[in-house]
Amino acid sequence: MKITQFKKMVALHGADVTRWDGADIDAVKALIRESEEARALYNEAQALDDALDRFKAGSVDLSVLDDVMVRIGGEPVPRSSFSEELKAARPGMIPDDVPAPEVIAARAAPRPMIWMTAAAFMAALVVSVVFFRGEGDISVQQAVVAEAPQMQEQETVLAQTDMPAEEVDRLMLEMGDMVDDELAAHEMIGLLAMAETEVPQQDVRQQDESVPQSEEDIDAFLDQLFDDAGTDPALQQEMDLWKLFLEGQTREL
Amino acid sequence: MKAEKALSIEDASDEDLMADIAGGDREAFRVLAERYMNLFYSVAFRMYPQRADAEDVVQEALLRLWSKAHLWKAGTGAAVSTWLYRLTYNLCVDQKRRNKHTVTDLDDDYVDPDAAADQRIQDKQTGAIVGKALQNLPERQRVALVLCHYQGLSNAEAADIMGTSVKGVEGLLVRARKALQAELKQYKGVL
Structure with a gap:
């Protein structure tokens, strides 16, 4: 490449030799190596290209x-x-x-069907607590279990009855277990709430068709549960104990 | 069926999309607009480095694409991109005629957000200087430089868009580069 042609190309296209029409890139490189004038012109053009490239346009607002x-x-x-x-x-x-x-x-947005499923799950948990506890002689409906900070107070009230001390201790242990179960149930609800955001609602219904879906179904399910409790002698005994406990509290008040 | 259509329309050629737009297909318009709107913006911003002005040009260009698509004739050898560049170029010229004011303040779009902080400051300074130097060029020299250097078009394509000869574009480019070099040499560290 001759220096005159080089000057024309560098003035027209700058340092991007791929834009130099039909130029032999090897010949351009050789000229830049050999000619000081060519080298100076090329460096100037490259500096201008670099400066131009620093003026960026960014993107349009969508x-x-x-x-x-x-x-x-x-x-x-x-x-x-x-x-x-x-x-x-x-x-x-x-x-x-x-x-x-x-x-x-x-x-x-609220998802009532998911929460109904969670409520039904809770009801099933109550059933398992009521009917399937280890010894089966003493059981308490979880719905009326007191909060843990109140247990000391309950123990005091129970001690005022004629109940034997061993029975009071055993009852308090049972109630402690109930509180643990309730905490576990709360944890389960939290997990269900987390799962709600991950599992499509339709999939939940498909996985467990036996779970009651409507509010009426859940009410019927719970009514049946409490009716059954009335015919169970162990539960009846438990209910009597709770009645005694509540009467003691009423007297104190 | 709908998905199949969506997949195919995203892959459709510019020419097919133009034909669909001319027939009133808004989805085809959306696809072509997304394909070219940054190109419109890139040209407009370098012509007039005010974000609001450049976005006005983009919006007007898109509206004209929708309303004038039937004027583009398939099979005449004219590329859709060239037609769209010409549309943008004409709008930039119109914008200049409407807004007679001289642009002195530049927006910050010329800064690369991915660069390191000190590099960003330096780029901002250099970008502002270069942007202002570009503004000082005569309009046609600036257009030639924007189309060839920034958009990477050939001299022949630029000549087609600008409605001039290749020799004419070459003359504009040489004068533009020479003027920029002379102006930018005043600033230490830019060149």
Whole structure:
């Protein structure tokens, strides 16, 4: 390549030799190595290209297209401009996978069927506690179990009755277990709430068709449960103990 | 069926999308608009480095794409991209005529957000200087430089968009680069 041709190309296209029409790149490199003038011109052109490249345009705000879609009578683009706005407002603070507003709203909305399933699960837990405890002689309906901080007070009230001390101790142990079970049940509800966001609602229903689905079903289920408790002699004994306990509390008040 | 259509429309050629847009297909418009709107913006911002002005140009270009798509003739050898560049170029010229004011303040879009902090500051300074130097160029020199250097178009494509000859574009490019070099040499560390 001659120096005159080199000067023309570098003045026209800058340092990007791929844009030099039909130029032999090896010949260009050889000329730059050999000619000081060519080298100086090439370095100047490269510096200008680098400076130009530092003037960046960035990206257009995607809401521009949303506005246009609305103006031409179409739907806004089905992507989360909400996420884009958040990222623009707080760069670096918002992850890329921020869900769309409608997704967030759907997650926040109550899901009655899921909670009915959870309620039914709780009812099943009560059944298992009432009917299937180890010894079966002493059992307490979990719904009336006192909170743990009140147990000392309950022990005092029970001690005022004619009940033998061993029986009081055993009853208190049972009640402690009940509190543990209740805490476990609360933990289970928490896990269900977490699972609710992960498992599609339809899948939950399909996995357990035996679980009561409507409010009426749950009411009937619980009525049946308490009716059965009335015919169980062990439960009847337990109910009598609780009646005694409540009477003691009433007297104290 | 709908998914199949969605997949195929995303992969459709520019020419097919233009034909669909001319027939009133909004989905085809959305796909082509997403494909080209950053290109519109890139040209407009380098012509007029105010974000609001550049976005006005993009919005108007998209509206014209929707309303004038039937004017693009398939099979004439004209690429859709060239037609869209010409649309944007004309809008930039119109914008200049409407807004007679001289642009002095530049927006910060010329800074690369991925760069390190000190590099970002340096890029911001250099970007501002280069942007201002570009503003000082005559309009056609600036357009030629934007189309060829920033958009990577050939001189022939730039000539087609600008409605001039290849020789004309070459003359504009040489003068533009020479003027920029002269101006930017005043700033220490830029060149």
